[in-house]
Amino acid sequence: MAARLAFCALTLISAFTAVSIPASETMPARLYEVITETSMPHLEENLRYAVTRENRCLAGEDLASAFPVLKSASLADCRLRHESRHGDAVSYLLVCDGGHGTTGNASWRVGERLMVGTLNVKLGGKNMTFFQRMTAKQLGECPSKAHQLSVQ
Numbered sequence: 136m137a138a139r140l141a142f143c144a145l146t147l148i149s150a151f152t153a154v155s156i157p158a159s160e161t162m163p164a165r166l167y168e169v170i171t172e173t174s175m176p177h178l179e180e181n182l183r184y185a186v187t188r189e190n191r192c193l194a195g196e197d198l199a200s201a202f203p204v205l206k207s208a209s210l211a212d213c214r215l216r217h218e219s220r221h222g223d224a225v226s227y228l229l230v231c232d233g234g235h236g237t238t239g240n241a242s243w244r245v246g247e248r249l250m251v252g253t254l255n256v257k258l259g260g261k262n263m264t265f266f267q268r269m270t271a272k273q274l275g276e277c278p279s280k281a282h283q284l285s286v287q
Contacts, residue, residue: 162195162245166278167271169193171203175265192277193250198243199227202254204267209258215241235259248273 173185193201199215215227223246229239236259243252250271257264 162198164192164194164197164277166190166192166274166276167250168274170270172268172270173204173265174268175263190274191271193271195245198225198245198250198252199241201252201269202241202267204254204256204265210237210256213237213239215254229254229256231259 167190169189169191171187171189187203199218202215204210205213205215210231212233213229213231216230217228219226223244225243225245227241229237229241231237237256238259239254239256241252241254243250250269252269252271254267255264256266
């Protein structure tokens with residue numbers, strides 16, 4: 136009887152202490168056709184939108200750094216952090232170290248063959264906002280170990 140009680144107690148404890156695996160660790164690298172749209176609503180109509188296309192290998196670990204604008208000088212000290220996952224949705228907060236007040240967030244919808252991510256940014260002190268949306272359609276396996284294959 137004591138052994139059975141101990142087993143039940145251990146089962147309950149392990150159920151409550153289960154570790155959740157981040158989305159970044161559950162999605163293997165695949166080759167995607169990626170369309171990236173950048174919109175800056177504060178600019179004139181003819182300057183407001185930019186669209187790029189590329190074929191690129193992406194894995195779950197790449198989602199927090201996938202948005203091209205994160206490599207720009209104005210966001211050099213910013214990173215997407217605090218990953219949260221609910222079903223097929225993955226979200227992040229934009230965290231900047233420079234003290235300039237830039238804020239934002241990103242969210243991804245991850246499907247079996249399609250991923251859509253949106254990064255929303257408010258530049259501190261300038262009252263300017265913009266977003267970058269990535270639509271990634273799976274094409275197949277990555278041709279090599281490199282995560283950053285770019286074919287235009």
